[in-house]
Amino acid sequence: MWLRSVPRLRAPFLSASAPRLALGDRRVLEEPRQRIYLSRSLSSGDVKWLRPIDRESLLFHLVHNRGSRMGIFLMTLNSVNPLKTEDIERALFHLQRKNLAMRVDIRIRDDVWWFCEQDGYNVDFKMLSEGASSVEECRRMCERGFPDGATWKFRMIPRGKEAPCVMPEVKGDFPYQYDVLMTSHHALGDGLSVSLIVKRMVELLNDVILGRHVDDEVTSRFSSREECYEIESRITKMLEEDPQRHDYVRETMPDASPLLLRAFPRPSGNRVTTGYLTRIVDHEATQNFQRQCKAHGVTINGAFTAVINIAMARLVQKSGISQRSYRIASNHRVSVNRYLKQTPRDVMDGYPLYLSHISNITSDRVTSHFWEYAKEVNRELREGLTSELPFEQKMARLMAQPNLVEEWARNPPPVVHDYGITNIAHFPMPERRKDDQVMVTDVNSVAMVHKYIHMLLFLVLTVRGRCSYSLSYATDYFTDDTAILLADEVMSVYREVSEMKEA
Template identity: 25%
Template sequence: MVAPAGCRAVPRWVWTWAWVPSTASGLRRTAAASVGRQHSRRYSVPTSHRHSLQHERAAVEVQDRQLCKEDSGQSGNRRYNRHHRHHPEHGAPRDSRPVPGCPDAHLKVEALRIRFRERDGELWVADMDTPKIDFQVVEGGNVEDVAKITSHSAYSKVEGPLWRARLVVCPPDEPCMLPQVKEAFPYQYHLVIDMHHAVFDALCNMVVSELFFQTLDSMLDGAQLDDRQIGEFRDRSEVRAAEARIRESLQKDPRRLKALLEERYKIMTRVPLITEAFGERKESPPDTNTLRPEILDHKLLQVFNAKCKAHKVTFNSGFLGVMNVALMELVREAGVVRDSYVISTRHPVSTRRYMRGVTSMVWGFHSLPMSMDTVMPWDARNNFWKHVVDIDTNFRERIRKMGPVEQLVLDTMLQPMIKDRGNKTIYDMALTNTYAPTIEAIGNGKHVQISQFHGYSSVNGLEYKMLCGIFGFKNWVQSQLAYSSEYITKEIAAKLFERMITVFNDTAKSLD
């Protein structure tokens, strides 16, 4: 069950909780030793708690390119979090720094207990022989260094686990983004969560983090925890069946197939607007950098959400409109002057919507990329919401017609024609959004509070080299921009990100 190549679109994060775990396996102990002193121990699950897969399940769609990335240490989903702990009611001294035990969240999630197994030349998923946790506590280390080492450490796919966590103990004088939280929750930690992107997509990442947060808060409250399973692990057989149906349908209509392939070929060979405006960079080796996250103004966010609702569009479409306008204005000021601009963006879409009988969380990598080409006039700000409605209509229609699956089929057909293009950048940028106004954000626990959240995703070698992420925590919504140094400079990326925030604020303030 491995992510299609080029779908490594979800990130690393930074939070702030209270009291966190100390159960762990000794995996990667030496790699992180240069960062700080660590505590780790192996954790074995009692037999009564094991929920074995009844059968090993094939992951026939595993793609070698993705596994090569994972083997080289470029693991997928990562979250870096900061934590504060409430002063214990049982009277531990305020200056003490207790290090808690790891919540048994993996007992409730099948995907956290699996590994890969090769059989007859194919990769399958199966239970770990001895379920364990790769968790380490790091003292005296810098969270960025810990995160870098963690993200460049390969997994033991045949043994598992396919996820890891690192708790970085903060010194007493470490600043907190939310000082008012630290007053009541004095113990601060960074939590780094890294998950193999072949098994966990963005939704899995968010749900695991939420489960970890809730379990930790319940443990500190003395609640009785159970090991009832959350969700189910599914392979991609239904999506593969849909691929076969779409391929067969296209082959029966040669004229339509030819037109679609020509359209996709134009997209796959286009030059991004950033490259047009600022030239092609040749930095080697390339690196992914992340700008400092920006918390969107809460009052303006409420106004923006109300405007989205009034125009019957999603927040996702509204923010995509913001991104498009900001990019268009930036390249226009740089000398790319046109009456209108074609902006090509990439979006991870969950294929769970195409599954039958879904009644709870479906674990596994079930994300497919979908591209969107949007034509916007140079003065789109003057009629912003009209263009957002067009974006929203197009987006919904593509998803309804299984657009991500159809694009996968077309891109597979085109592969022989474009195999020599290497890591050519195609799309202007990508958007990954895990925020929705109707979903309650996590982070306000009784004993645990999140005070910061930071995401990371490597965009090196992908068809897009710039990624905007939207994440919700507590009562805030945070945006951040990741970019490859071989695509855009830090100065230009910062200017674009600043323009995006300006367009968002101006749109919320404007009288429509």
Template identity: 30%
Template sequence: MCAAFVKQYSSGELIHGSSDWRMIRPATPDEISYDTFHKHYARQGIGRFVYNSKKPFGEEEWRKALRHTTNKVEVLRLCLKEKEGNLMLYELQNHDIDFKIIENKSSLEVAEDMKNEGLDLSFWSARVVPAVPGEVYPIPDIKEEFPHQYNFIFKFHHGLWDGGTFQYFFRVFSEILDDILCGKTVNDDIKFGKFQYENPLETKIKEVQQTLESDPLRLDEEKKQMLSLTMKPPILYSAFPVPKGVKATTHHIIRNIDNAHIDTLHKYCKSRKVTVTAGFEAVFNTALVEMVTDAGVVEDGYKINIRQNINMRRYFKVDKDFTKFPLGCFLGGMQQEAFCKKSPREHFWEHAQEVSSNFHSLLKNDGPIIESVVRPLVQGPLDPEMLANGPPQDMSDYAFSNVLDVTRFVFYEGAQVQLTNIIAYNFINNFLHPMLFQFSTFRGFGTLSLSHDTGKVTDETANELMDRIMDVLEYVTRPDSKL
């Protein structure tokens, strides 16, 4: 994350002759990068919330809830717009809400349509897909009391939002929606969240940069390590070559994981001092090695590059006051190399402990910040326009985002409406890794998703990998496991 600007403008300048518009500052390099990708329909995040209500309701209530949330949560009023050839960050007080109710389509079809629609002025868009007859109820126990089901699908600009900001939004939105359905008055004067116009990590980044520059030997070592992590093609390609002539898009495979497996994995990880993140990564690595081995690529060991999505709020002080939660995009990345032996199930927990130890060490020693400083020195400045048209090479075998237990952060049990499921669609095509895994738990059940770039991994290979992952997970969490 960076806050280096090339041209200065006076903050608060109004545009279009309207007091509704307020120019805040030039866009940061990260915001520019995400905006470029979005214009190529890549690196997009779209969330699907499943709501169940006591009574049916329609467009008026949805729009009311969105308008009140926009008035109360600042990030919903922000957009990126060009001025004199430079991308700028603006606030617009009364923008039109991009909202529609869509029928006769699946939620995934609507999400795909939204991905290809772009964003008007880089704000956000929302769609509702009423449940069709026969659609699964996520929590059957409440079906009788809350029989009406709606899929609320929301697309945001990743340059201004991350997972933490997204969770914050739907916590506030869900409460407001329930208040409206209960007939309560919503007070727009009470604001929620604080968008970070200046980068709270800037001082930390400069400190790390100065430390590395004062120690040339260490800096050289960090550069060599970074270079070694980005030179190896993904292990999957050795047995399952990149498909030819296939248009790159993103397909999603979503599997539910029952409580028993989640609880057992937590228990086994805790007893071995392994993070759950490392436990899942060991499962992914084991499945990958088994797949390529079964396909005839047999080696004494396998190197796997993992790209971990990191919430960078961990590196600065976050106000405990819920109304002051820092909003914006604080999504960092950290590259980690894992070595997996052949016959990986036999060495599963040994491997998981190595992954966990390395992960802890990197986090503790500012790994994501060091990478943000060193990577540009190794690769040179990355041109977002070039990357958005297809990166020159993949830089990791896969990325992983462990969202943990969303139940702790959101409002889900209202008097008139309940939030019963949360699903993320991560569009990763034309980016730096062929696959992204995401795991989360909500209201007692787990969801593991695999998003894969169809220009790099076929549907057949991705489904085979997911089947293998579920098999490995069941194997390492069986009650009599003595691994």
């Protein structure tokens, strides 16, 4: 029977018996041949035990330790003088001291995974040599997940005074340049939460270099998710009592093979990796796009979704598949904070919540009527968000297949979405002060998507007036050439609709 109840979860005791794999790399990650088993148990004297791990966090933990689902911020930092390793370590010490989530670890206690608070401060930070490769370091950061205690990783790579800068106008005052790579356990924070941590790290680094006093104010807390599970219980009960609504929710979720795979069959070979590429839209095109969104009453996220959908439909057309309409299914990362009333705003959380959206694009809209289509997509997304549809979809999936966390981690369900999208919008930059010693000049984001729920994931953000999006793709689904075709087509549509005359 499809409809099955899901018990209310507060802090479920979940076993640590599932095997964990460490993955290697092709461009970013590749599956190795060796299986690594981890087993660790600490006494209560080593750490402060917080609570048993919950369902969502266990899934992240198992998948992370297979090298997948990790997200990395790649930031460019420019400084007035060469940075001292001890200053960076001091800034990270304050960052961890002021943010409880950065002191949380996931460890085994009596054969059960628990959240615990580290005894002391221990950030996994390394200053690498100037010739180090950011791509290779991304691989090393992701290939083992978080098996050894630290749930945050920072790396810095000096690039020297001669390195090109995306903001050449500041190079004279901030001549020294560094690549900063940061990743965290997804159970502790989503992309937005972690972007705020990155912002605070830069602020603290400025304070440390200038010798400013750093106060004891706590700037973020660690979520208990009680309110999330209360919503889950309410939604589950509602779906059980309202079969008609339950059927409607099921119809909003895709259950077929993605459209792109018809035009671009999966590559042969056994490599299971994540590849990625990035596209940056210049300041003028970004402003034009935002202006068009405002004029048509469409959010940037809704319009960008429409851009991707049109680009995919065009790409399928160009491949020789001509039909009256094209069905494209997208999966949108949703911040759970929009549904929480009791949880304080300063709580960090990585609770996974998505909105599935199915769009049927008629042939005429592939070549024209873009903003009319964008309004339709925007309206559908807004209605889904305001009606709690993301929670309903999540619980409908769990009601169909409860208690499969470890199985999903080992053998993820078939991919049914054409792509996923995470939109951070405007990356939170530190407020500029005249005596700043460091400043952020560029930011990109990458996610490990292989062996998880997506075959393509767009990560969209705006940095200092420029839109940037990266495309992470599973190489057992797409070749590098296909990924490049898609990224270029998205860029082409973005520029085209940005320059349209307003109606």
